[in-house]
Amino acid sequence: MSTIYILWLRQVKKYFRTPSRIVGSLGQPLLFLLVFGFGLGSVFQQAGQGDYIQFLSPGIIMMSVLFTALFSGIDLIWDRQFGFLKETMVAPVPRWHIMFGQALGGATVASFQGLIVFLLSLIIGFRVVDPLLLPVAVLIIFIVAMLFAALGISIASLLEDMQGFQLIMNFLVMPIFFLSGAFFPLEGLPKALEVITRIDPLTYGIDGLRHVLSGSGTFGMGLDLLIIVVIAALVLGVGSYLFERIQA
């Protein structure tokens, strides 16, 4: 337990020590909220889908969670390059504790980033349907953050260098994001796109968050939660396995 805690603490400390990183990574979600929110808002409304900001905000919140969580895997690669990983790897602790602590740290940071974007969306005009459901929203954000932090670490476990990681991330991040229904409703899609959106785990995270925050969603709340929990657990398991095999 203490191992998980100290690894978590290390990551959270380092995050709060670099305010420039926090502020810098808000640029993109803010841009998306403003440009798409206001740019496509009238089209969305004319199509009879209601207020686009209400629709879009949960998606953009999850976008920043996705980006921050997945890229937190890069910490592992930094640790490897700067040698700190060896210190952790010779310690008399189970590897999966290390992996879990690392994922928990990355997920905490990503959730925090998501909450800041949530606050920004409130300023832009997003309205929460039922404030009592906010804790559920935080829970959904955290589970999704955990899923993608674990995925980032899994990928980082397989790679030795920064370039490879960046490359794979770019191949992953954008498709996961754009095919998640962050921008468009999940109904009435062409068959192929419909199938792909349903494979993307982020779809269920965003749908769940939409249920809780905007009061609208495609799948049932229970199904959304079930799917992200199961996938998060799976990825954590795979990540622990891959982490176990790292040779420092």
Added chain:
Amino acid sequence: MNLSQHDGNIITVSGLTKKFKDFTAVDNISFNVKKGEVFAFLGPNGAGKSTTIKILTTLLKPSGGKLMINGNDPAKNKDAVRKSFGIVFQDPSLDSDLTALENMQYHAVLYKVPKEVREKRIEELLRFVELWDRKNDMVKTFSGGMKRRLEVARGLLHHPGIMFLDEPTLGLDPQTRNHIWNYLLEICEKENMTVFFTTHYMAEAEKVADRIAIIDHGRIVAMGSLNELEKQTGTNSLEEAFIAITGSTIREEQVNGVTRMRAMHRMFEGKK
């Protein structure tokens, strides 16, 4: 009580072999290190020193041979072995975005140093390596020598029975080198710690080592006290003895060969 404590050996290595595909980095080596001894492990670049240290410290699995570290077999009881040694790696291994104190605390938690002694031990060691005044500074602001001292302090934190040091004084000035050895020898004395180290500074090994082993091409080619090695080679310094034993050819290609094999090994492992 177990065997290795009976015969006074804290490290027992017999027939240790490590192969990377068809390249043999460590070839059937055997040696013992006694409790409380300062043991120098010397050899030209690429001779197998770092590979041996990695195996002894559980970072690599041997291809063959028997190992006992502080009464435990690393293959069977990894965590018990890990608890029993401290290590200073060849390359830096600190988190430079944390303070000196935080690096120490991180280590203390991972090694489960009990809370009651943790703070006291950390303060004692940071004062010992003269970094207590800088305890709240980020490690990235430290000089090379300060970082090394911090690594030594960190390695000693959990009262290890053995301290492994892989070229601990590489790139440091003579003052810092002396300081680091003074700290280590003092702790050795006080806590009956064993030191196992590699170095390219022969004078250093001459000065501090009780016993010296020389490894070349993955095999141990000489072992004994300074006097014994000098007598055996008819020389009067370790440097001369070392060259007499290992020859005077430069080993650049050897290093590249090993590095290449390791890289291939890793690539292969990654794909499986």
